[in-house]
Amino acid sequence: MPKKNPKDIISQSQDAVLVDFYADWCGPCQTMNPVIDEALQELGGKIKLLKINVDRHPQLSQQFGIRSIPHYILFKRGKILWRKGGVITRRELVQQLKGFA
Template identity: 60%
Template sequence: MKGKFEELVSQDTPVLVDFYADWCGPCQMMAPVLKEIAGELGDKVKIIKIDVDRNQPVAQRFGVRGIPHFILFKGGEIKWQKGGAMSKRELTAAIEGVQ
């Protein structure tokens, strides 16, 4: 996982990582928001989801203590991160801020 993850977040295109769990209510609320953002921004951003129950080492590596938790990477560097459910506008602004 680590090698593939590193490869994904090292791209020049911003990569929004959604740390989530299937049992998490706020995470489920964010799913349609992320789908809308992906549809509107198209190839300007790549959104990947990481299930914290199945990928605990990755979540621990980035200090994810609560979910949902979002980290925006560009060129392998963390450009923005925030925990908790949030509005489509807030997420879109963060993504557009690193392009």
């Protein structure tokens, strides 16, 4: 199966997709990895996760106006449902995403 283009996943997914804009060198981004995993698990896997490395996809970062990382955008069929930058608690993340799961 060919690897899907992140843009296609964002625009075509019938499920809600949480896009995590990150970089390998970003400490706060790494701190957030287990938080995101736990939050999505708590939501029963109803929201998919797509990680986008801003260094490898500068055009996507620019398209969505990512100025700082970590940054999260929740999409469904290409529409932005929610977005937030910075470190966020698991509880806050679950609260925010619950309505979309």
